[in-house]
Amino acid sequence: MRELLLEVFNKLLDRYGKQHWWPAQTxxxxxxxxxxxxxxxxxxxxxxxxxxxxxxxxxxxxxxxxxxxxxxxxxxxxxxxxxxxxxxxxxxxxxxxxxxxxxxxxxxxxxxxxxxxxxxxxxxxxxxxxxxxxFEKPMFVVDAYTKKFLKRHEILTSDDYELVQRFFMENLPKDVGLFNEYHALIVKNAKEYCRTKPICRGCPLEDLL
CATH class of the missing domain: 1.10.340.30 (Hypothetical protein; domain 2)
Structure with missing residues (x-):
């Protein structure tokens, strides 16, 4: 599962580049x-x-x-x-x-x-x-986009926040930069393709459907 999650991350990063989250000055x-x-x-x-x-x-x-x-x-x-x-x-x-x-x-x-x-x-x-x-602490953020992404790609079907969070944190290196970028890229992809009515053609994760 670690290999799959890292493959997903790299595909999203290749498509969208770094997202520079959180968008704030302080x-x-x-x-x-x-x-x-x-x-x-x-x-x-x-x-x-x-x-x-x-x-x-x-x-x-x-x-x-x-x-x-x-x-x-x-x-x-x-x-x-x-x-x-x-x-x-x-x-x-x-x-x-x-x-x-x-x-x-x-x-x-x-x-x-x-x-x-x-x-x-x-x-x-x-x-x-x-x-x-x-605080730049290694804590993976879970939102509705994250759960939708996991379900649609049949990676994890649970809606339980803590379970989904543990799934990422136990299968990825405990790295603040990685957690930061991964969450931001999931949100970016959700807005571009993984909408309520998904657009699967052209999605960077299309071959993982």
């Missing part, structure tokens, strides 16, 4: 984006982040100190702004309480994941995105 912005992207398209997240930057609220420290209504107003393009405003406050408070990235980085990936999941508004995909893209 680690704080990665965390903020991970919250805002819940249940919405990335183009809407970009609009919300632009608004936060204009309001000088695009850091966890600034969000921690800001009025909740100001945050909600800025992030309206990302949808569910009442809920996500509270989630951003929760995350910002958590980082402030625990000494920010410098102190939190001292925890191993497993412990840090446990701490992140204790925050209201942070689920497994969000926590793992923060771990991988902000």
């Amino acid at each position: 680690k704080d912005e990665v965390v903020i984006g991970a919250i805002l992207t819940q249940n919405t398209a990335w183009k809407n997240v970009e609009k919300a982040i632009d608004n936060l930057k204009k309001a000088r609220l695009c850091s966890l420290n600034d969000i921690n100190k800001a009025e909740l209504d100001l945050i909600k107003e800025a992030i309206k393009p990302a949808g569910f702004f009442n809920q996500k405003g509270l989630y951003l406050k929760n995350v910002a408070t958590f980082f402030h309480k625990h000494g920010g990235f410098d102190q939190l980085s001292k925890f191993n990936a497993s412990k840090l994941r446990e701490l992140l999941l204790s925050i209201k508004g942070v689920g497994r995909e969000t926590a793992d995105s923060i771990l991988l893209y902000a």
